Amino acid sequence: MPEARFRIKRWDPESDEAGAERYDEFTVPYDTSLTVLEGLFYVQERLDGSLSFRYCCRAAVCGSCAMYIDGRYRLACQTNVRHLTGDVITVEPLPHMPLVKDLACDMTDFFAKYEYIKPYLMRNSAPPEKEIPQSPKDRHKLDEPIDCILCGCCYSSCPSVWGEENYLGPHALLKAYRFEIDSRDQARRERLPRFDNERGAYRCHTITNCVEACPKELNPTEAIQWLKGAAVRRRILGRLK
Amino acid sequence: MIHHELIVVGGGLAGLRAAVEARNAGIDVAILSQVWPGRSHSGAAQGGVNAALANHPESADDTWEKHAFDTVKGSDYLADQDAVAQMTKDAIPVIYQLDQWGCPFSRFDNGTIAQRPFGGAGYPRTCYGADKTGHYMLHTMVERAVKAEVPMYVEWFVTRLMVDEGVCRGVVAYDMIKGGFEAFTADAVIMATGGAGRTYSNSTNAIISTGYGMAMAYHAGVPLKDLEFVQFHPTGLLTTNILMTEGARGEGGYLLNGEGERFMQRYAPKAMELAPRDITSRSIQTEINEGRGIDGKGFVYLDLRHLGAEKILEKLPGIRDLAIHFEGVDPIEEPIPIVPSQHYSMGGIDTDMDGATDLAGFYAAGECACVSVHGGNRLGGNSLLETVVFGRRAGAAAAQHIRNSGPSPDMTVLAGRTVAAVEAQVGGLAARGAAGEDPYAVRAEMTTTMKDHFGVFRDAATMHAGLDKMLALKERVGNVGLRHTGGVLNLDMIRTVELEGMVDVALGIAAGALARTESRGSHSRTDYPDRDDTHWLKHTLAHYHPEGPRLGSKPVTLGMFEPQERKY
Numbered sequence: 006m007p008e009a010r011f012r013i014k015r016w017d018p019e020s021d022e023a024g025a026e027r028y029d030e031f032t033v034p035y036d037t038s039l040t041v042l043e044g045l046f047y048v049q050e051r052l053d054g055s056l057s058f059r060y061c062c063r064a065a066v067c068g069s070c071a072m073y074i075d076g077r078y079r080l081a082c083q084t085n086v087r088h089l090t091g092d093v094i095t096v097e098p099l100p101h102m103p104l105v106k107d108l109a110c111d112m113t114d115f116f117a118k119y120e121y122i123k124p125y126l127m128r129n130s131a132p133p134e135k136e137i138p139q140s141p142k143d144r145h146k147l148d149e150p151i152d153c154i155l156c157g158c159c160y161s162s163c164p165s166v167w168g169e170e171n172y173l174g175p176h177a178l179l180k181a182y183r184f185e186i187d188s189r190d191q192a193r194r195e196r197l198p199r200f201d202n203e204r205g206a207y208r209c210h211t212i213t214n215c216v217e218a219c220p221k222e223l224n225p226t227e228a229i230q231w232l233k234g235a236a237v238r239r240r241i242l243g244r245l246k
Numbered sequence: 247m248i249h250h251e252l253i254v255v256g257g258g259l260a261g262l263r264a265a266v267e268a269r270n271a272g273i274d275v276a277i278l279s280q281v282w283p284g285r286s287h288s289g290a291a292q293g294g295v296n297a298a299l300a301n302h303p304e305s306a307d308d309t310w311e312k313h314a315f316d317t318v319k320g321s322d323y324l325a326d327q328d329a330v331a332q333m334t335k336d337a338i339p340v341i342y343q344l345d346q347w348g349c350p351f352s353r354f355d356n357g358t359i360a361q362r363p364f365g366g367a368g369y370p371r372t373c374y375g376a377d378k379t380g381h382y383m384l385h386t387m388v389e390r391a392v393k394a395e396v397p398m399y400v401e402w403f404v405t406r407l408m409v410d411e412g413v414c415r416g417v418v419a420y421d422m423i424k425g426g427f428e429a430f431t432a433d434a435v436i437m438a439t440g441g442a443g444r445t446y447s448n449s450t451n452a453i454i455s456t457g458y459g460m461a462m463a464y465h466a467g468v469p470l471k472d473l474e475f476v477q478f479h480p481t482g483l484l485t486t487n488i489l490m491t492e493g494a495r496g497e498g499g500y501l502l503n504g505e506g507e508r509f510m511q512r513y514a515p516k517a518m519e520l521a522p523r524d525i526t527s528r529s530i531q532t533e534i535n536e537g538r539g540i541d542g543k544g545f546v547y548l549d550l551r552h553l554g555a556e557k558i559l560e561k562l563p564g565i566r567d568l569a570i571h572f573e574g575v576d577p578i579e580e581p582i583p584i585v586p587s588q589h590y591s592m593g594g595i596d597t598d599m600d601g602a603t604d605l606a607g608f609y610a611a612g613e614c615a616c617v618s619v620h621g622g623n624r625l626g627g628n629s630l631l632e633t634v635v636f637g638r639r640a641g642a643a644a645a646q647h648i649r650n651s652g653p654s655p656d657m658t659v660l661a662g663r664t665v666a667a668v669e670a671q672v673g674g675l676a677a678r679g680a681a682g683e684d685p686y687a688v689r690a691e692m693t694t695t696m697k698d699h700f701g702v703f704r705d706a707a708t709m710h711a712g713l714d715k716m717l718a719l720k721e722r723v724g725n726v727g728l729r730h731t732g733g734v735l736n737l738d739m740i741r742t743v744e745l746e747g748m749v750d751v752a753l754g755i756a757a758g759a760l761a762r763t764e765s766r767g768s769h770s771r772t773d774y775p776d777r778d779d780t781h782w783l784k785h786t787l788a789h790y791h792p793e794g795p796r797l798g799s800k801p802v803t804l805g806m807f808e809p810q811e812r813k814y
Contacts, residue, residue, distance in 0.1 A: 067289055125392060134342075137345060190348070
């Protein structure tokens, strides 16, 4: 039976000094397939009960287990050990984020920024009797941004986030884009001030780390440039949308 | 001690919908969830949600009554027909409302919500957003909760209900981030914690779908209903049991055996691959058992190749990604190896149409509840529907209950006592430590026992052996020990505490299955192959007892449709 060696970054706020992260090594046997998430469960169940990480769907749709695995942003559940090369698999929490414990980061600011952007459809007319009509063409504009699982990879990878703690980040701006381009949304100027400023869209310097980091292969950078254009058009040309 | 008028346990679709309803009714409501709500298992639903919108060209004369008939027939007549009528009627406004709240359903050319055919349905009435309908609905509902400013206690693991003199007064929860236990007092509690899929080793469900919410109600004296009805989805990925949506067959996918035959023609000649899930799973299992799996092995193929790349990329992009990432198979090029997999708990906390239970102030909605609208077998597309319809109704009913109640009594003593009881329970686990039973060994034996002894086909001898194993595991779970006692994000503690609840729910499934001497819906006994309406047209109720479940029953509400033989 093949074995995989896991090198896992550890830190426990109850026993470790700030900044005193270390790496522990574990050996995990497997038969035909093993995901990194399954490997972490093996360690937690049999080798070290103190290991902490987030998990839920194990099918790449919930966004819980975003981590930094062998130097790349990945979902642990979607990463098969067979596809990793090298003698040892290094598993670390999302970099540049405050830690909760071991592989779990503090996502408080991440979600506060998501909420700040007014992430919901806004209407200012009476609801129709049935659905709000939307052409397939208009619906297809949403295909990419609605795939976002809010895992945090883009946010963790963004140098503009590292340098400016108030920057909303790619995830929140992608969400703003998702609603601004929705033909059913009637926010007009209500959401605009949330991203049309120095902590919003203009803080993106098109470094495109987010594009590389996204496990769903989305393109927040492009969406943010659309927001910049839309904001400028509205300010200069006085357009509502 | 923290107080809210209403506590909702669980932040999936049912819990969020309940909270939004109560909040909009002016109630001080908060959600407690083990994960950020957008990570809940509702998001893994793929194929769609049923409502007789009559948008599809072939469903112009569809009605809620026809939806109700399909649901009742699909349930093998065990569903309560008044509840089904309520759900299928409510479906239409509830889906329009979801659209108006921004849910990105796919569209027909005329701009209406797109619908596709689904198993057991007489019309194409399953509204969908590609093959990610649950993800879209869940995020829409999180967005509405954000808009309504519903407070969310994220990463709080609820361990126990607080009950005083027959009234539910709140919950005790573990603060996963800061550590420690806290009492949340309330005038009403809604349980919305999802199904018990992870009591089986071959489940499509998220890892957190343990059934622990059901167990908390069960331990507090609320009966669980119809637990023996466990849905096996026909198409789970071979290696991981990850779901391949019924929508893949709705879009025209074939099921093929080792001889390359579309074997469903021998089991459901009219409906073919779109027979209900219980029938389709039994057909696949029969092919496998009789040696007609692929290369004689334990799986068959879901073949989408004839649909072509364009249709797969347009309608089933998520399925394709999952097959590539988790099975190493691109459905455009190759057939997908699949196997029937535990998928859904038809049974659950015994509630009425308003989510109310026998325990005053305690409600349940979604998969953890059993209204019952699914009876012996749930139709695809009715689970997402149930969450929003009955989440909404439970939220409204709890709000009404709170308005009708007098001022809250002082709950300080109760809160202190219940927190102390939880701390003593965890202290006991910690005291046994590594010298105690290994909880993960117990968990593994439980899940394989349920898979091997209470699967697609059942018989008395196999189930007796399984029940004996489960009773032995019940003994052992009383002796498990904690390996880790830290305060922050202690997975060892969460997974050990939830294990006891899982074993109790699994025992309820086992006892109910052994007692029910007939075949109905998903409960298929080789020793009792026929449905027996004379003796068994009734719900099973399991009452918690430390030595094992005490079974009772409850009549089924008929009225619209007379029971008849199911043929597809």
